[in-house]
Amino acid sequence: MADTAEQEKEKTFADLGLCDELREVCEKQGWKNPREIQAKAIPCALQGRDLIAISQTGTGKTAAFALPTLQALIQASHQSSRPLAFFACVLAPTRELADQIAKQFRSLGSGIGVKCATLIGKDDMAQQAIALAKRPHIIVATPGRLLDHMKETKGFSLRSLRYLILDEADRLLDDEFEKVMDEILNGIPSNRKTYLFSATMTRKVQKLQRVCLKNPAKIEISSKYSTVETLKQQLWFVPTVYKECYLVYLLHLKFEATTMVFTRTCDATIYLATILRNLGLRAVPINGHLSQSKRFEALNKFKSGQCNILICTDVASRGLDIPSVDMVVNYNIPAQPKDYVHRVGRTARAGRSGLAISLVTQFEVEPFKAIERHLGHEMPAFPTHHCEEAMLVLDRVEEAKRITNRQLKEAGDRKRKGRRGEDEDKIENYLGNKKHKKHRMPKRN
Structure with missing residues (x-):
């Protein structure tokens, strides 16, 4: 097995069967050798097979489906005298992921004249319709917005679609998207190529059959629910009442680190981000209730380093690079x-x-134990001496919570008085424009 893995690493993009144009693109991207998922998926795709590809996050899945799709587009354009509009459609569960995939297609296809349109919710439908009227080769979309255009945009149809790609396919096959996905699948040809890519994948045959796969090649780089070996994982048992205090201490302890903090609710992202900003930490929230421009703005601030802490819901957990x-x-x-x-x-x-x-409270022990069982190992505990040190910041955190509660209450009062939208703007402006002061942690006794 080790020899096989080594051989895969030594392969070149030429060995995979990529054409000269795309090999040049890979060189410009700085890609010397294909990643494992690319080395296994691309040859199968170029042979005309449908794909079910399961690979850990951060392993190069987007290029694994983008490159063979672009090669098929190049070959089809050589054989056709007319423009190949709506050649492929990529579906993603979140707007941010769809935008990221579209950028990669534009980057990889820039030298060969590929046109790509992005269809995501909360963006202007009319502008998207204008982009579709230009008959792009590739469409990258969230399911709901794609279906909106299939129903409402005059002259738009995917009856000529040749490639359907589902990124984060397990999420798209969940019940949440079932009705929308069924309508989309009924509106596109069944004699197409279909690629399913994800870090985890449902094994329910009924759901896979809905996508009309034909003799698919199954490529599994990682086992279900696995994490990469270079990831160090720890748990920290914390009392619920002091949870914000422990979080603030941890973020001060890793003050220069680029950190993503995942919460359960949208409101919690705003609440925690405001507390952290009041303590001088560079935090910005992102959640599904924010406008699309605010979500992209938050991501850009995080990516550029303007803010090094992103407080997010699971909207940011999938596929974002x-x-x-x-x-x-x-x-x-x-x-x-x-x-x-x-x-x-x-x-x-x-x-x-x-x-x-x-951060595991007394109420979260069981779901965390379930995670450990699926991963097949127990996680080491965060060093216990930090618990006592964390309490040194309690007074500062409590004061920041009082200030935050007052700010959010004032914003809520404005909303209830009919000044709709102003509360979000004021909170977001506050989060985006407040100057930060570095706060040092109290010295250890």
Whole structure:
């Protein structure tokens, strides 16, 4: 097995059967050799097989489906005298992931004239319709917005679609998207190529049959619910009443680290981000209730280093390629083990190391034990001496909570008085514009 893995690493993009144009693109991207998922998926795709590909996050899945799709587009364009509009459609469960995939297609296809349109919710439908009227080769979309255009945009149809790609396919096959996905699948041709990619995958045959796979090649780089070896994972048992205090201490302890903090609710992202900003930490929230422009703004601030702490819900747990996340903190323990895998997969990407720390209260022991059972090992505990040290910041945290509660109450009062939307703007402006002061932790006794 070790020899096989070594051979896969030594392969070149030429060995995979990629055409000259795409090999040049890979060289410009700085990709010397294909990653394992690419080395196994691309040859099968070029042979015309449908794909079910399961690989850990950060292993190069996007290029694994983008490159063979672009090669098929190049070959089809040589054989056709007319433009190949709506050649392929990529579906993703979140707007941020769809936007990221579209950027990669544009980057890989820039030298060969590929046109790509992005269809995501909360963006202007009319502008998207104009983009569709230009008849792009590739559509990257969230399911709901794609279905909106299939129903409402005059002249738009996917009856000529040749490739359907589902990224984070297990999420798209969940009950949440079932009705929308069924309508989309009924509106596209069945004689197409279909690729399913994910870090985790449902094994329910009925759900896979809905996607009309034909003799698919199954490629599994990692076992179900696995995490990468370069990820260090720890748990920290914390009392519920002091949970914010422990989080603040941890973020001060890793003051320079680029950190993603996952919470259960949208409100919690705003609440925690405001507390942290009041304490001089560079935090910004992202959740599904924010406008799309605010979500992209938060991501850009995080990626650029303007803010080094992203407080997020699971909207940010899947597929996002943020190159240098040093640490992931589970402020709330997810209900499903696969959600844990996706969360901690935001760090330790592309062979780099990373740290994941889960704050486990007395009420979250059972779901955390379920995660450990699925991963097949127990996690080491965070050093106990930090518990006493964490309490040294209690007074400062309590004061920051009082200030935060007052700010959010004032914003809520404005909303109830009919000034709709102003509360979000004021909170977001506060979070985005407040100047930070570095606060040092109290010295150890």
